[in-house]
Amino acid sequence: MTKQFDVIIIGGGATGAGVARDCSLRGIRALLLERSDIATGATGRNHGLLHSGARYAVTDRESAEECIKENMILRRIASHCVDETDGLFLSLPEDGLEFQSKFVDACRAAGIRAEVIDLKEALRLEPSANPALIGAVRVPDGSVDPFRLTMANIIDARAHGAEILTYHEVLDFIREQNRIEGVVVLNRKTGEKCEYRAPVVVNACGIWGHEIARKAGVTVNMLPAKGSLLIFGHRVNNIVLNRCRKPADADILVPGDTISLIGTTSSKVPFDEVDNMYVTADEVDLLLREGMKLAPSLAHTRILRAYAGVRPLVASDDDPSGRSVSRGIVVLDHATRDGLEGFITITGGKLMTYRLMAEWTTDLVCKKLSLTARCTTAEEKLPGSREPEAEVSRRMISVPVAQRESSIYRHGDMAEKLPNGDAARRSLVCECEEVSVGEVEYALKELDVNNLVDLRRRTRVGMGTCQGELCACRAAGVMAGAGKYCVQRAKEDLVQFLNERWKGMAPVAWGDTLRESEFTMWIYAGVCGLSNQKTE
Amino acid sequence: MKFDSVIVGGGLAGLVCGIRLARAGRRCAIVSSGQSALHFSSGSFDLLNALPDGTAVTNPVEAVAETIRQVPEHPYARIGAERFATLADEAAALLSETGVATEGAATRNHYRVTPMGELKPTWLTLKGYVYSADAATLSWRNVALFNAEGFLDFYTKFLADGFQRMGVACEVHTFNLPAIETIRKNPSEMRSANIARVFDREENLQALAEILRRETGTCEAVLLPAVLGIDRYDAVERLSEALGRPVAVVATLPPSVPGIQTQIRLRRCFQQAGGTYMLGDTAVRCEMQGDRIAALYTNNHGDIAFEAKDYILATGSYFSQGLVASMEGVCEPLFGLDVACAADRGAWYDRDLFAAQPFETFGVRTDDALHGLREGRPVENLRVIGAGLAGFNPVKEGCGAGVSMLTALEAARRILEK
Structure with missing residues (x-):
């Protein structure tokens, strides 16, 4: 079965999510495809700096001006x-x-x-x-919290009719002569393949956009910079x-x-x-x-x-050697550039300018679809940022103060949706970051969580000093209890999650970080008896 | 302060060594900073589950010679294959004499049920804890598994799944008591040790018995998380009597109630034997005289020196800070002993957390008599025991408790034989 959309966006980073939101706000039926989870590429692997633009003021005036403008916009909308x-x-x-x-x-x-x-x-x-x-x-x-920012864009896009599919990988393009008409997609959760069609496909894949462009039959010279x-x-x-x-x-x-x-x-x-x-x-x-x-x-x-993280530095078109790279925003209309209709690449730029990148891209999508709808993302506040925190806090007065403040901090005005009425839901899964059972249940139900790493991006479970030592198994228990997955899968997920944490800890594993790792190993490999089936 | 022996570290190794020496009439002091690896105990003691090369072990006594052949600097090599079985039996007897009743034998591993419903080989399991003799069956065909409502450190679903794989039908229930409800008001208090304290009170245990009686139905046995009292040891037995059928417990995530209980009993035994236990004190520096330790100083005692004929280092590994890793290397901070450690930081780790981590085998170098080495020379009146020793991987080889207890007894034997 093939489903039809107005636009297909490949890539669930801040840019892709921003394009999905902008398109949906302008009434364009959008599908976003992400091969992994949202914000897993460069979006989630940078400083999380809300640049004032000062850093670029001397060397790159244009970037600096873009930054300060977007800086002021994000303070308002996010x-x-x-x-x-x-x-x-x-x-x-x-x-x-x-x-x-x-x-x-x-x-x-x-x-x-x-x-x-x-x-x-x-x-x-x-x-x-x-x-x-x-x-x-x-x-x-x-x-700026890039996970939260991306999620807020996703939530708003979905609220305006966009379809968001994570763990969906684009395998190939459907091409009719010099026109891209859709994509062939692998659902990585089920192993099924399916096709989606749209008159415009946007490549918002960061460094992976290099390969996506190649699959579409065009060349975008990118340089991976770690x-x-x-x-x-x-x-x-x-x-x-x-x-x-x-x-x-x-x-x-x-x-x-x-x-x-x-x-x-x-x-x-x-x-x-x-x-x-x-x-x-x-x-x-x-x-x-x-x-x-x-x-x-x-x-x-x-x-x-x-x-x-890997920055997608883009080589100028007139310099295939790649020595002259731009950190500015690059929107490529492959129809004018390569004679390939229905395909746009958005790259370069930075987290700070994701909204502007989305605006320019959506302007081009509109042009291709012969639409005139105006961009409103600089004014429309994102979900979570629509009400003053003090007001939300007042309405949640029955929730213990630490949990209330943490959940508002993470979810803004959406914190009210967290089920927290009873003691069972107020039980703490993660003490470092004050994540309750109710918050985990909310994330499972509303925020498209497939595994513990996804859960971490949405709630900060396992991001604190213990790096998942005690909360990971509690969260896996809650997820298995909620029927998210079977026990065997829960254990595999735990092993994967702990190894993902270890990947970041090993380079700095001395002092207290090594103590923590040793403790984690005793608990999970020792007391709990878990093992990594993949390597054994 | 003068003693015959001063032991630094009050975990399993330090306490076992202290009990052995104090019972032999030595004036002993243990300097303990408080927590030890016992607080993360599984409710079982491992002796040897796998050879250093990964081969599974069913009979530790038979396998020890091969362990020593594979890793000649293994702590078990200091004990020797001949004395290994004797010391293992002595350790089990010592536990039992202190009131820590266990089941199991050094000649045949049995299998404990982990909090995640896995089966792991082990040597001794505390009485009243669920285990399997053959890694395939339990003593019962259907059980009722209870958890305290809102207790997140015990995984009934994982356990039920594990039991089902063994062909044991498992019904899952929850229970609640007003005293537990009170703990839950503060979400971060809902932890094993706090729940266990609830059952130190007789009326709460009786109330639990009442609930279990009402809800167990026809199952053969009733299983619970190991949270039935910190300062009482009869809860499982009492519930069994009340229900007229077997009751058993399964370990939870830390803090480990069985571990805390074991530590309390060992400490009492040490004190009853005349030992001085200095809780909450930390040894900070020593005074050397040639190749001997002349005195030891602690945080709480300032410039009052601890002087002893023999010193025993039982401060554990990284977690307990018996070993301290920095960017430059791993050191033993108290005496500055030689540490076996890979020079290149990149070689400390495996990228898979669940693989054998090289850093786990780092530790203090000793001679055959367990004297700690300092710049290659043995410190004559210092023995090193337990988790801080070099040459073994407690997690992968499943030998942490065995190394702690057996090296403790071996060091005590050598001191007493002098």
């Missing part, structure tokens, strides 16, 4: 995903002060508020900052810390939720590694060494895990 922390650009003795004045001028020219502040004031605002600093500039940086980051065990800083110099490795420390993140490194990697990135010991050493210059206390702060 308030429950955004933490308005502000940012400081610190000049250290080794940097000198020369860059600072150039930096401030460039920020102001791009429309970014940039305020040179007194050194004492900087340390008062952010006590973790390196006291050796010689200059500080305050800018409107912040942090960026590694470290997560620290608590919120070291409350203000985003940057180095006031030309952008370099490991020069941004971002507070997000209960943790802080330092990143990134940057290195070219081959395409065959992009599905399975491991952070190396050298990268860890570099991140720590540079991170300590921003906040010296990182030297004795526990590192929770390391992870890496």
